[in-house]
Amino acid sequence: MDNAPWAPAGLPAREYLLVLLTAAAATFLLTGLVRLLAIRVGAVAYPRVRDVHVTPMPRMGGVAMYGGVLAAMFLAANLPALSRGFSYSNDTLAVIIAGGLIVLVGALDDRFELDSLTKLAGQVTAAGILVLFGVQWFVFWVPWGGTEGHVGQLMVLGSNQGQLLTVLLVVAMINAMNFVDGLDGLASGIGLVSATATFVFCLGVLDRQNGDVTAYPPALIAAAIAGACLGFLPHNFQPAKIFMGDSGSMLIGLMLATASTSASGRMDYTGPNPTDTIALLSPLLVVAAVLFVPLLDLIMAVVRRTRAGKSPFHADKMHLHHRLLEIGHSQRRAVLLIYLWAAVIAFGAVSLTLFNAVVVAWVVGLGVLLAAIISVIPRMRARADRESR
Secondary structure (H helix, E strand, O other): OOOOOEOOOOOOHHHHHHHHHHHHHHHHHHHHHHHHHHHHHOOEEOOOOOOOOOOOEEOOOHHHHHHHHHHHHHHHOOOOOHHHHHHHOOHHHHHHHHHHHHHHHHHHHHHHOOOHHHHHHHHHHHHHHHHHOOOOOOEEEEOOOOOOOOOOEEEEOOHHHHHHHHHHHHHHHHHHHHHHOOOOOHHHHHHHHHHHHHHHHHHHHHHHOOOEHHHHHHHHHHHHHHHHHHHHHHHHOOOOOOOOHHHHHHHHHHHHHHHHHHHHOOOOOOOOOOOOHHHHHHHHHHHHHHHHHHHHHHHHHHHHHHHOOOOOOOOOOOOHHHHHHHHOOOHHHHHHHHHHHHHHHHHHHHHOOOOOHHHHHHHHHHHHHHHHHHHHHHHHHHHHHHHHO
């Protein structure tokens, strides 16, 4: 009975919480040491025209975050319930190895400013490691071609298709998180919100699988990176003492993509039919929600730079956070506002799998309205001031 791939005591929620807190504590303690190391080796971000910070700032905080992830995984491997998940899946080992590679590439970039092609090669290699360990999409829901009484259909992916989709998703998420990292605490906060929402979703998947041990890894991966972001945030929130650098933003992107991909393989694909359509959409909705804020920024940046005849990797000062600053928001308010948008989208998507869709739609609509009003308040005040003069 001990070898059965299910958890007799239900969901190991306390163990997951302990893993999250361990990652947070380890990251918080390691960040101070990594800050000293970054200064010593010269991994320092000097202010540029497009930057918001005005003083040299040590970076390479992703090394501390990875240390927190390793501490969390080591603890999980020695806990009564979560340790069993390591015997039934290689997903956790895959993210540890791929995460180590992406942090190494990011740390080298934080110190030596690698060219974009070298970084891309590292990202693709890290994604390839995930695929080699079996982390990939196997089934993909599409909204067309449904039979009578069914919404959409399932597309069973071939080995090459699934591997290609996984690599594209991982590389896109890595670069999306990298692009959005422009204000103190922005990437770490979005990572925390996104990872927490993904963690809640993964717990829902685990619950629907009746505690199946093979469904442990997605929630574990999400909990570990959520804890790492939480532990790093006090050092990184405005005014920041250290930047996470590419080593941190790329690690967040990799682990979020891995958690979502791993969760997609644990769904019960017996439909589609009207009762399980939302469940079938859940992995895609969560991935879209997690990607939305940074990916929208990425798409806007690529289109903007391409239309201007510049490289898609050409840096400028027109990201979403820059626009919020131009409207009149302070750094802290702009960051908190983006947190709000990310939370509305991510938790709205996850809530569709847990609550009535109509109720979720109303709550999300109110959240979007609130975020939109807060976003334009400085511009409305400025216009009112001009009219009163």
